[in-house]
Amino acid sequence: MIGFYLLGRLTDLARWEVRRIAQRRGDPFRSVSSRFVLVGSNDIAAYSRVAYSHLYGRVWFSFRRLSDFPHLLRSSGLQEYILHHGPYALHSIGSYAPSRLAWFVDGRVNLKSPATVVAVVRAGSRHYVLAPARYLSGKDFSPRDARNRPFFHPTAMNAREARLLVNLTGVQPDESFLDPFCGTGALLLEAGIVGARVFGVDRDERMVSGAEENLRFFGLSGNVSLGDAREVSGDYDAIATDVPYGRSSRVFAPALRELYRDAFLAMYSSLKRGRFAVIVADRDLTGLLERAGFYVDHVSKWYVHAKMTRRVHLCRK
Ligand SMILES: C[S@@+](CC[C@H](N)C(=O)[O-])C[C@H]1O[C@@H](n2cnc3c(N)ncnc32)[C@H](O)[C@@H]1O
Numbered sequence: 001m002i003g004f005y006l007l008g009r010l011t012d013l014a015r016w017e018v019r020r021i022a023q024r025r026g027d028p029f030r031s032v033s034s035r036f037v038l039v040g041s042n043d044i045a046a047y048s049r050v051a052y053s054h055l056y057g058r059v060w061f062s063f064r065r066l067s068d069f070p071h072l073l074r075s076s077g078l079q080e081y082i083l084h085h086g087p088y089a090l091h092s093i094g095s096y097a098p099s100r101l102a103w104f105v106d107g108r109v110n111l112k113s114p115a116t117v118v119a120v121v122r123a124g125s126r127h128y129v130l131a132p133a134r135y136l137s138g139k140d141f142s143p144r145d146a147r148n149r150p151f152f153h154p155t156a157m158n159a160r161e162a163r164l165l166v167n168l169t170g171v172q173p174d175e176s177f178l179d180p181f182c183g184t185g186a187l188l189l190e191a192g193i194v195g196a197r198v199f200g201v202d203r204d205e206r207m208v209s210g211a212e213e214n215l216r217f218f219g220l221s222g223n224v225s226l227g228d229a230r231e232v233s234g235d236y237d238a239i240a241t242d243v244p245y246g247r248s249s250r251v252f253a254p255a256l257r258e259l260y261r262d263a264f265l266a267m268y269s270s271l272k273r274g275r276f277a278v279i280v281a282d283r284d285l286t287g288l289l290e291r292a293g294f295y296v297d298h299v300s301k302w303y304v305h306a307k308m309t310r311r312v313h314l315c316r317k
Contacts, residue, residue, distance in 0.1 A: 001059040002044060003130050005093055005121050006035045007052045010164070013300050014052035016314060017167045020276060021047060024170035036123035048134075049194045051141065051163035055093075055119055057130035064126055066096055070104040078118070078131060082107045086115035091133065094122035144189055150217045151210030153184050155249040157242060162186040163193075165240045168278045168314060171196045175237035180229035180267060183249065185211030185222075187240050192220035200224040201232055203252035228252065230262040234270045239277040241267075247282070247308075260285060264292035268317060277315040284311050293317065 006014035011034065018037050022029040028040035039047065044058060060078040063069050073079045082088050087110030090098045101120055102109065119133035138160060142148065146156035157165075166187055171177045173195030179187045182200030188211060192198045198215075200222060202208050211224045229241075230253070243260060244251045253259035260281070271277055279289060286296050294315035302310040 002039045002041055002047055002056060003059040003121065003128050004037050004039070004047075004050065004053040004056040005119070006037065007054050008035070010052060010300065010302060011035060012298070013164060013168065013302075013312060016298060016300075017050055017052050017164055018047070020168055020170035020314075021050070024172055032126075032128075033123035036121055036128065038128075049163070049167060050136070051160050051167060053136055055130070055133050055135045057117075057119060057133035060129050060131060062126045062128045066100065069101060069127075069129075073104060073129075076129075078129065079106060081131065082116060082118065085132075088116045088118055088131075089114035091117060091119045092122075093119060095120040095127045144218065146184070146186065149184065149189075149214045151184055151213045153207070153210065153249075155242075155244075156184040157186040159186065159190060163190040165242075165278050165280065165312070166190045166194060166196075166238075168312070169238035169240050169276045171238035176234075177238045177240070178232065178234065178236040178267075178270065179241045180232045180239070180263060181241045181243055182211050182224060183207050183242070185214045185224065187242070188222050188224070189214060189218055189220065191238075191240075192222055193218075196238070198222035199234070199236070201227040201229060203228055204250055230259065230266050232263075232266045232270050235272055236270055237272055237275055239267050239271055240280075241278075242280040243285075245282040257288075260288050261292070264289055264294070268293040271317045273317055275317055277317070279313040279315060281311055281313070282308055285313060289313055289315055 022039045030038045061072040061076040087108040089111045090102045092098045117133045118131040121128045141159035144159035177191040177196040178199045180201045188198040188200045215222045298314040300312040
């Protein structure tokens with residue numbers, strides 16, 4: 001079992017992120033509390049792609065009362081693991097004070113550079129013991145942030161947010177991923193890094209060559225073409241896109257609403273049945289998405305600044 005302690009912002013999407021990956025892999029998923037979820041898998045590597053968890057790790061056991069901690073520590077094998085892997089640090093998230101828990105643990109402590117971090121997370125009425133716990137930070141993604149790519153445009157999305165959107169489609173390695181309004185290719189980059197075969201479309205020639213340049217710079221290949229989102233076709237495993245809002249990105253259509261309507265129809269027919277599309281806009285487009293045929297599972301508000309709150313639509317075909 002793997003436990004995820006979710007980020008404190010966009011927490012609903014952070015939960016859906018883990019849930020979608022689990023769903024596509026066929027792993028059981030359980031939401032334990034507002035910030036803690038579990039997946040019935042031991043394949044940590046398959047989940048190391050998550051973007052919006054604060055930390056995650058293998059769950060060795062859980063306990064209700066402190067008096068249960070010492071014997072579970074031993075019977076689960078975690079005590080042996082800690083001794084075998086060198087100095088450890090114990091972190092508590094809403095659980096007992098680390099010193100109270102560490103009192104029962106044999107092994108050398110190193111708080112500055114531990115070989116293993118053991119995290120004890122309180123969720124509901126239980127305490128979950130994760131090891132090795134891996135923290136995610138902005139630094140894991142910042143090398144690919146908009147300003148660090150060779151081709152930049154003000155509408156470009158940063159890497160951590162782009163990864164979240166890609167993960168919300170649940171796309172799996174070797175599956176096909178389409179962004180029909182690809183811009184600088186932020187979503188293509190992250191989909192490529194998780195191993196998907198990426199396809200991008202944009203009506204702006206500068207964006208097409210810029211997205212290609214960005215992919216090349218990070219050692220990725222993809223198929224980026226000049227085209228209209230209203231005319232995409234194919235049979236993709238996943239679609240994620242950030243539509244033009246008519247603010248700083250160019251709109252290649254007489255009217256935004258018609259562009260959305262026709263692009264959603266094209267996306268719907270280009271997506272495999274049972275698969276997911278993630279559509280980002282600066283307004284709620286549920287009505288148009290449903291008219292195109294999508295079932296909208298969830299719409300999340302993503303506050304950007306005083307004048308813009310994005311909407312993230314999680315859609316299913
Ligand atoms: C919000 S931007 C996408 C930003 C992108 N996610 C990124 O991180 O760089 C929207 C993109 O839609 C493109 N676009 C506008 N009208 C289009 C159309 N009819 N077909 C395809 N692309 C279009 C614009 O050129 C722009 O690059």
